[in-house]
Amino acid sequence: MAFNFCSITSGSSGNCLYIGTPKVNLLIDAGISGKRVQAGLDQINVNPREIHGIFITHEHSDHIKGVGILSRRFDIPIFATSSTWSAMDEMGNMLGKIKPEHRQVVEKDKDLIIEDLIIHPYSIPHDAADPVGYTFVHGNKKISIATDLGHMNDYIKDNIRESNLILLESNHDIDMLKSGSYPYYLKRRILGDRGHLCNEIAGKTLVEIFHDKLKTVILGHLSKENNYPDLAYMSVRNELMEAGIEVDHRLELTVASREETSKIFEV
Ligand SMILES: [Zn+2]
Ligand SMILES: [Zn+2]
Known part of the structure; x- marks a missing residue:
């Protein structure tokens, strides 16, 4: 009944996550080079030819x-909402030519089942055409992915509730961002309603959705300029501790690396 998760890389310069069950291997995004994804999969002993889809x-x-190169090289279908497909097509060369049978459509708030895995896309507030997060259920275990969130809301919290593992965005420290070197328009974008989630809100969200069976929290999509892994970790841990939630052997809190592939987390 192994249900595995791995962050191949996570951060503002490229995101690629892996989820696996005994029957299914998936990637969520592939915002790094095909070569880098292959190296990451190699590290966790997953054959890219056995990836069933990129969500x-x-x-x-x-x-x-x-995404495009991986799909062509290893014959992998790509799953996205229809508006995201249109947006990707409009971008021209980023994806390259995709085989018609590799163009798969997902619908928000609608489960998709592949073998022993239920995949659930849900809407997220971010400045893209039709952005989604995903939750994954295998047996009685649940993994949630929630990054690129301009703000937190009840709908997202309801979607990621009752997870055993969460990868949650902890993009920036608000003070670092405000006093940092980013131009004004970029600061406004990141701080805006459809930008990115800060450390403090990540922590407060976890307090709200915490339950006994939440065993692993991975903070992800960290900014290179406006955050440090230790700062994200401490800010979130402080929020949890203030609410009386101990980070100990029952709750693993960790930060996904911007460059390095994580260990395999077994849920
Ligand atoms: Zn992003
Ligand atoms: Zn984005």
């Missing part, structure tokens, strides 16, 4: 850069 969250390049 796209949205069309920003840090999520789709390597």
